[in-house]
Structures are given as C-alpha cells and as structure tokens.
Amino acid sequence: MTTTAPGLSSVSVEQLRWMHRTMWRIRAFDTKALEVYRAGMMRGTSHPYIGMEAVGVGVCAALREDDYITSTHRGHGHCIAKGGDINRMMAELLGKATGTCKGKGGSMHIAEVDRGILGANGIVGGGMGIAAGAALSAKMRGSGQVVVCFFGDGALNQGVLHEVMNMAAIWKLPVVFVCENNGFAMSARVENTVANLDAAARANAYGIPGMEVDGMDVLAVYEAASHAIERARRGEGPSLLICRTYRYFGHHAGDPLNYRAREEVEPWRAKDPIERLEKLLVERGIMSQEEVQRVQDEEKQAVERALEFAQQSPEPPVETLMEDIYA
Numbered sequence: 001m002t003t004t005a006p007g008l009s010s011v012s013v014e015q016l017r018w019m020h021r022t023m024w025r026i027r028a029f030d031t032k033a034l035e036v037y038r039a040g041m042m043r044g045t046s047h048p049y050i051g052m053e054a055v056g057v058g059v060c061a062a063l064r065e066d067d068y069i070t071s072t073h074r075g076h077g078h079c080i081a082k083g084g085d086i087n088r089m090m091a092e093l094l095g096k097a098t099g100t101c102k103g104k105g106g107s108m109h110i111a112e113v114d115r116g117i118l119g120a121n122g123i124v125g126g127g128m129g130i131a132a133g134a135a136l137s138a139k140m141r142g143s144g145q146v147v148v149c150f151f152g153d154g155a156l157n158q159g160v161l162h163e164v165m166n167m168a169a170i171w172k173l174p175v176v177f178v179c180e181n182n183g184f185a186m187s188a189r190v191e192n193t194v195a196n197l198d199a200a201a202r203a204n205a206y207g208i209p210g211m212e213v214d215g216m217d218v219l220a221v222y223e224a225a226s227h228a229i230e231r232a233r234r235g236e237g238p239s240l241l242i243c244r245t246y247r248y249f250g251h252h253a254g255d256p257l258n259y260r261a262r263e264e265v266e267p268w269r270a271k272d273p274i275e276r277l278e279k280l281l282v283e284r285g286i287m288s289q290e291e292v293q294r295v296q297d298e299e300k301q302a303v304e305r306a307l308e309f310a311q312q313s314p315e316p317p318v319e320t321l322m323e324d325i326y327a
C-alpha cells in the first residue's frame with residue numbers, strides 16, 4: 001500500500017524514502033570510487049556524479065521497472081537510480097569477472113540490460129541513437145515502455161542530437177531527453193559553448209515540449225519527468241528537460257580543477273539535493289533525524305561491502321578475452 005506524503009500530493013512516502021536512500025547510495029558509491037581511483041585500484045578513471053544525484057533519482061523515480069535508460073560517461077548515478085547492482089558495478093570498476101560487463105567495460109560502459117540500463121557511454125552523445133532505437137522498438141512492440149536518454153550540456157551541440165530529436169518527434173517515439181546542465185563540458189563553461197540554453201526554444205525547433213528544471217531539487221525533477229514520461233507513454237511523443245545542476249568535483253577523478261575557483265562550489269553545496277530532501281522529510285515528520293542518519297550509514301556500509309565483493313572477485317580468465325566482443 002502506498003501512502004501519500006502530507007502536502008505532497010504527487011509523491012508517496014515510499015517514493016520519498018526511496019529517493020533519499022538512492023541519493024545516498026549514489027553519493028557513497030561515487031565517493032568510494034574516488035578513493036578507489038586514488039588508491040590506484042582501478043584502470044581508467046571515474047566521473048563523479050556527486051552533487052547531481054537529484055537528476056538521476058528524480059527521473060528514475062518516475063520510471064517503470066521495465067522502462068529503459070541510456071547513460072553517459074558520468075553514468076554511475078543513472079545506473080544506481082535505475083536499480084543497478086552496486087556489487088557488480090564496483091566489480092566492473094575493478095575489472096573483475098563478476099562485473100556488469102564481466103570486467104571488460106569499466107566505469108564508462110556499465111550496462112545491465114535486464115534492468116533497463118542500456119549502457120553508460122564514453123562517446124559524448126553516444127546514447128542518443130540507442131535511445132531512439134529502443135524507443136522505436138518499444139513503439140513497434142506496443143509494450144508501453146518509455147526510454148530516458150540522459151546527456152550533458154556538452155552533448156547539446158552534437159549533430160546526432162539534432163538528428164535523433166527530429167526523428168523522435170516525427171515518429172512520436174516514447175523517449176524523454178534529459179540534459180544535465182552542470183555548467184561544464186570538461187573545463188569549458190556552458191556559456192562559452194552553447195548559444196541558446198532555453199529548453200522551450202530548443203524543443204520548439206522540433207515541435208516538442210521543453211522545460212527547464214531545478215536539477216538540485218529531486219521533487220521538481222520528479223514532477224517534470226513524470227509529466228514527460230506519461231506523455232511519452234500515452235503515445236504523444238518526446239520531450240526535452242534541461243536540468244540545471246553542478247558537479248562538486250572535477251570532470252574526472254584525476255582532474256586538477258584548475259579552471260574554476262574553489263569558492264564557486266559553495267552556493268551549490270548550499271542547495272545540496274540530499275540535505276534539501278532531508279530537511280523536508282524531517283520537517284514533515286516523515287523521517288526522524290536518527291532515521292535519516294541511519295540511511296546514510298547503511299548505504300555507506302553497503303558500498304563498503306560492494307568493494308569487498310569486488311576485491312574478492314576473480315579476474316576475467318584470459319580465455320574469455322575475445323568473448324562478447326562485437327566490433
């Protein structure tokens with residue numbers, strides 16, 4: 001049975017608790033991933049989603065279990081929000097045989113198709129075509145599934161975005177385009193790379209709805225995503241959401257962050273999405289301060305166990321080197 005949260009008609013108490021726990025799981029996972037990288041335990045790098053949790057969680061809270069997502073190089077948060085198994089994800093970071101891609105994909109290629117996670121992607125804009133293809137498949141099968149395509153502001157001017165949004169609009173595909181505008185594409189500021197950030201104006205070019213969303217507010221994201229997802233499910237076609245957010249850490253784990261002032265992060269931390277939700281949960285009497293703390297502790301412990309699982313897992317056997325290779 002679901003209970004509606006007092007004063008929050010569109011969201012249940014269970015959903016609020018899930019949002020809170022999932023944001024902590026993401027933050028704990030990506031904090032640990034930074035440690036793992038710094039300790040030299042993983043090959044490649046990791047792109048922390050810390051600070052951006054409200055976007056992935058708010059959107060995925062509005063999805064069905066059998067819906068799909070496509071993700072980016074900064075994909076841990078999306079995968080966890082869509083129900084990804086953190087043991088297998090951590091094992092993938094460490095290149096172990098128990099990883100989501102049997103240790104051959106690493107941080108930027110986590111995929112769990114049976115949970116609707118069609119893959120993180122090292123190519124900026126690389127998830128676009130996959131999202132449109134999955135949405136076309138859902139439409140042709142009449143399955144009622146919706147696809148969410150996550151991408152960063154750095155992908156806003158990729159040619160594939162234009163092609164896919166145009167085609168998705170013409171074919172009324174059940175896809176929602178979710179742009180995470182965290183202010184940067186590597187060290188480039190969005191003001192210097194994107195001529196027009198107005199979501200409605202951009203979307204208007206394809207004849208679809210576009211909306212700007214406070215990406216630091218999980219409930220605002222949930223509400224906007226719910227409308228867009230239900231619209232897509234009704235067969236009315238795609239929408240574009242541009243969520244304003246910020247990454248607290250560097251572009252990747254080894255980024256010296258020498259292109260922005262330390263103080264710049266402070267106003268964003270003051271709007272921290274987890275603290276904001278915790279305040280609301282405690283004020284409305286949905287959770288006590290102790291419960292809130294317990295969730296944080298439990299998720300940190302779960303991530304510790306995930307790391308132990310990953311460390312104890314075997315390396316992929318050499319004989320499997322050429323298996324599951326398609327290109």
Ligand SMILES: Cc1ncc(C[n+]2csc(CCOP(=O)(O)OP(=O)(O)O)c2C)c(N)n1
Binds near residue numbers: 125251
């Ligand atoms: C097609 C392509 N061009 C360039 C790169 C190098 N690259 C990796 S991440 C990145 C910036 C992406 O910025 P954004 O899409 O805003 O995502 P964010 O890192 O901010 O989450 C770039 C240019 C790439 N991986 N793929």
